[in-house]
Amino acid sequence: MGEVLSSSSRKEQVIRVAAELFREKGYVASSMRDLAQKLGIEAASLYSHIKSKEEILHILCFDMAADFMASLEEVEKQQDLPASEKLRKGIIGHIQVMAQDLTASAVFMNEHRHLSQPSLRDFLLMRIRYINRFKGMIEEGVATGEFKKSIDKKLAVMTLFSSLNWMPMWYDPKAAIEPVELGFQLADMLINGLKQNK
Amino acid sequence: MGEVLSSSSRKEQVIRVAAELFREKGYVASSMRDLAQKLGIEAASLYSHIKSKEEILHILCFDMAADFMASLEEVEKQQDLPASEKLRKGIIGHIQVMAQDLTASAVFMNEHRHLSQPSLRDFLLMRIRYINRFKGMIEEGVATGEFKKSIDKKLAVMTLFSSLNWMPMWYDPKAAIEPVELGFQLADMLINGLKQNK
């Protein structure tokens, strides 16, 4: 994803280094001079690769969004699965997409609000649609009796996404646990809870 | 919590309005001129109430931290409770503290990283100590057999805090559900999971 230009390789490098900077200091506190220094060039030279500071943020946020959408579509193709299995696969897919680029994931989560209009509106619309498709899985699970009738669906889906989206803040890719296993355990905790079932 | 000065009422108003601004735009993107305008005064006049922009952030973050600590200490006094009940009460207490000031809670969560040293170190140390006390409850629950032996304790406690800390981002205080009930349901979801137990 992203745009393919003749200078795409250097542009991608600029974006990758910018993502690290944005993650560390936040988008607003990261200056184009900081970014240029990390790349060993002058600030003005950045503009031969990108149109603006915001273009970088836009690419980071919308590329991640596209990856999340593609992952979810794979899960939704499997229409015959029980809702709890669809949810589990959706969670694992979401975690895998994040694990592919933890830096961009952190920027996606923490910095998207600095997009200006109309991009911000587009972004938020995509996000609400994505969340609602997970909410649909939970509702389906309640309807089939897999999940409790007593759950507050909004609370359930927001708790789910809180857990998922904070993962880049604490997950150490050098740790023993792999992304798929992490997704599996996270899904287990949310679906089955901490409690030992007798 | 908070400093008591002769001008404390006006100072508190400055801090409350700043919290709203920081929540909306982020700390770095909020200018002292924005804040002054919201208060109907000139930017320079702010400095008769506060020492610096960062002092406001410092007060917001450390006052919230003190409230969280006080709430947790109340729970830990009840040493005879089973671990799962301690955890439930800890969760409800955390949610109640946040619900008392959703704006400051959002700033606490999203903007603390803009504290400079040594405040940032102090803040992060307090936070890790707080989290570890919840981790202790989970470990106790595993030891007593209340919780599953198979759970990854780091994942469990980080999932817990992800869910708690994002609450200010989506909870609508005008909604039907009250903070204590919200805490109760959140604890139920994390402890018992979504699944219908046969």
Add this chain to the structure above:
DNA sequence: CCTACCGATCGGTAGG
């Protein structure tokens, strides 16, 4: 709480 102001830094452009 105000007027008047400061040095620093910001994102970005012109022109090569």
Add this chain to the structure above:
DNA sequence: CCTACCGATCGGTAGG
């Protein structure tokens, strides 16, 4: 990719 530069805005101070 560079030099040279721009207008705007930043947090904060002096002095009242």
